[in-house]
Amino acid sequence: MTPTPVRQHLPHAGRPPRADRGARARDWAEIQERMLVPLYEAVYERLEVGGGTRLLGLGCGSGLALLMAASRGAAVTGVDPSSPERLALARERLLPREGVTGPRAEARIVAGSPRDTVVAGGPAYTLVTAFEPIGCVAGDSEGLGSLLAQAAPLAGRGAPVVLVGWGPPERCATSAVLRVATKLADPLRGAASWRAACRDDLEEVAQRAGLRPDGSGRVACPFGYADADSAVRGLLSTGLFDAAVEATDQDQVDKEVAEALHPHLRRDGTVWMPNVFRYLIARTP
Secondary structure: OOOOOOOOOOOOOOOOOOOOHHHHHHHHHHHHHHHHHHHHHHHHHHOOOOOOOEEEEEOOOOOHHHHHHHHOOOEEEEEOOOOHHHHHHHHHHHOOOOOOOOHHHHOEEEOOOHHHHOOOOOOOEOEEEEEEEEOOEOOOOOOHHHHHHHHHHHEOOOOEEEEEEEOOHHHOOHHHHHHHHHHHHOOOOHHHHEOOOOOOHHHHHHHHOOOEEEEEEEEEOOEEEOOHHHHHHHHHOOOOOHHHHHHOOHHHHHHHHHHHHHHHEOOOOOEEEOOEEEEEEEEOO
């Protein structure tokens, strides 16, 4: 969940320095990333990920999905050009240490494009995943098609490629909170920048990349946090609020996100937001 809501904005006079990217990466790994674990599990179970799987994870971030696949016996490779800080955490989690054997010994983390994962004479990937959800911000699928087009030739013929999107807003409580990002990033264009997920978003991306849709599913992934502060930190770690922070300031974004979370605050102080995500299984030519 790392697309930037609005690519251009007017500079904000006197704005504070950019957020600590290392801290944001840790918040992602420690708070937010686990919210999609039910999705990872459902996909891996359906595709019977195991000892014969060679998985390429696009936008792998800090590597939790790869770690789960490796625990099933898969040989995993992660690639992500957008966040060196998250990749550093993925390396800590996955790269083999002295004496490690099995799938973890084959794990690779690459900062670059899918083409940078190619090993001369190496076997083809049997599964490609793109677990970053699309469908909450206008244009957030831009770039995914080209990544898929680069990755598809690295996989065997008919190999599954998994894409993920947000479910409809009425089934995603977090969608109301995410609207804060577009509103603050550019008040005049905020409404236009927000878009509801469409039923065929994933199919359109797959077809543009030359892939053949071959089944889909929906998975409930509630976002649950110990308290409001953890919820704010987790949501800001997605990167969806970066443009809002640049356009306004950190304190205002924190305040408005906290206010948007108020309807989801429970009596015990925890925050709970039910969501549904949709995944598409496509096949390489």
